[in-house]
Amino acid sequence: MQKRVDTLGRRHIRGGRTRLLAALGVAGLLAGTALTGAAPASAASGTEVAPGVTYTEFDIPAAKGTAHAHVLTVDLRDPHVRVDLLHPGAVGARATVSAMADAGGAVGGVNGDFFNITESQHPGVEATGAAVGPAIASGHTLKAAVPDGQRFGPALPPGTSTRDVLGVGVDRRARLDSLALDGSVRTRDDSVPLGGLNQYALPVGSVGAFTPDWGSVSRVRATCGTDTQRAAPCSTDTYEVTVRHGRVVAAADTPGSGAPADGTTVLVGREAGAQWLRKLSPGDPVSVHHRLVAADSRVPFRFAVGGYPVLRDGAPLPGLDAKTSAVRTAAGIADGGRTLVLLALDGAPAYRTGLSMAEVATTMADLGTDDAFSLDGGGSSTLVAREPGAAKVAVLNHPTDTPERAVANGIGVFSR
Structure with a gap:
């Protein structure tokens, strides 16, 4: 990873793709010293993972302490780039993000939906590992959403449901919707x-x-x-x-x-x-x-993953939790669906206080995204990327779970 992202000044910049990438590059320069082993040294100022795919890391001052973000920015205009669901081959199964990325040939990715991780309330019943929300992979429907009261994860913000998805249509535009x-x-x-x-x-x-x-x-x-x-x-x-x-x-x-x-x-x-x-x-x-x-789009989804929205049209959703801070994973959409921003926080002890959901929404807005979506967090938060020529991806953040947690699915970034 050698090619660096140009920077335009030491401040957050909102707007189109060029300004968004510049903002991410600036944020990387402002990050200061990276955690030992967190990422290649060149990543501090923004690094090209593959044509149309950029990695950056930076600090975020937050109410309960400094958080550290790892970001993949994906240019969906690039014909060599696509985004799809990472999954372990069955709905009722789990695998690590790095294993799913390597198996599918992805150059990067993050963890995806919340999932049925435990069954302590039902002794003798096997936890399935299945995701909460709908899932579509390569145009194929894998599953639908469980009832709202059956979800795992934090309380849903008002007006959202387990049917909410982030996805990319056959028109190669990212969007939020409900399935x-x-x-x-x-x-x-x-x-x-x-x-x-x-x-x-x-x-x-x-x-x-x-x-x-x-x-x-x-x-x-x-x-x-x-x-x-x-x-x-x-x-x-x-x-x-x-x-x-x-x-x-x-x-x-x-x-x-x-x-x-x-x-x-x-x-x-x-x-x-x-x-x-x-x-x-x-x-x-x-x-x-x-x-x-x-509910809204007539364009078929080629890929979709569950979670819940935290930002719409540049404004945080009403009722977002502003008190509970944690390690988080989120995805944001800019440029009318032509840019996808994938963010995972670092789970190392120095940064483990993380962000509240209200702070996640603000962070995604500061990165120039108009719509943003919360994915599973805590021990699931994982961001991976593969250096050009490397045989496998590397985990670039520090997940709070060691070894890396097996999850239900993820968002994979692929480059030809």
Whole structure:
């Protein structure tokens, strides 16, 4: 990493892509001495990771102490650059950001959505590792969102939900939106709305679909908790039906495990959904349809990841927490969706006080982004990049978890 970013002055600069990159370069110059081993020495003034991809690090004065930020800036105008979901190959699985980046050939990336990390409230139930919100990878829908009350992570700001996503459309523009599940399960005589797709939590009384994308982890967790209480007991009224090539081939009273085979969908019902599934018999024809529907954009997403917005049109969302500081990961959008800014804070002891969500929003605005999105933080916050010619990426921040935490997904930056 040798090429440095030009700088235009010692202050934050708001505006278009040229000014944004200049601001990041200035911030790097103002950072002072970097942590030992935190990044290559050249990164202090901004470093080209690949054409269209720049890395910078800098200090942020905050209410509870100095935070240290690591930033990847991605120029989506560059035809050699693309952004996509990093994921471990199954929804119900976890891997480190560095492992996912290396496996996919990414030049950089950060961790993604909050996820089902533990099940201490449901003894004997396996945590799935699955993400909270919707996920789309390379245009393929992997999953939909769990009910708001079932999410892991800090409280959602007013007006946001688990359906919120940050993504990049087939037009190569980044945007924020909300993705709702639209689907149904149909028989010859009846139909029910589909309540979930590859989710670790299903709405009370619903039927959810699990495809080969789910993986082999147990589906029991999908019937635990309620729409408003994640810790509520698991349902005692459940049923599971396996549909292969459009016909019922098996049924069980409790959700099972094992990856559904190609051409197979496992339907899991709870309460009213379980009662509906019990009407089915082996050999019955069943069709399952599902899609994710965007609230605002008509441009299909090529990539999308869950989290929640903290900045819209340059203004922080009302009601953001200004008291709780922590290590954070965030993504911001500038230039009408043509620039993506990925930020992860450093988790080293000197900087571990981090930022509040209100400070994250202010920081992303100061970096010139118009819209910004909070991703998982704490021990999950990880930013990686690969030097030209290197075989693998390096972790450039200091994650608070040692070794690097395995997460549900991430945002990967790719360069041809």
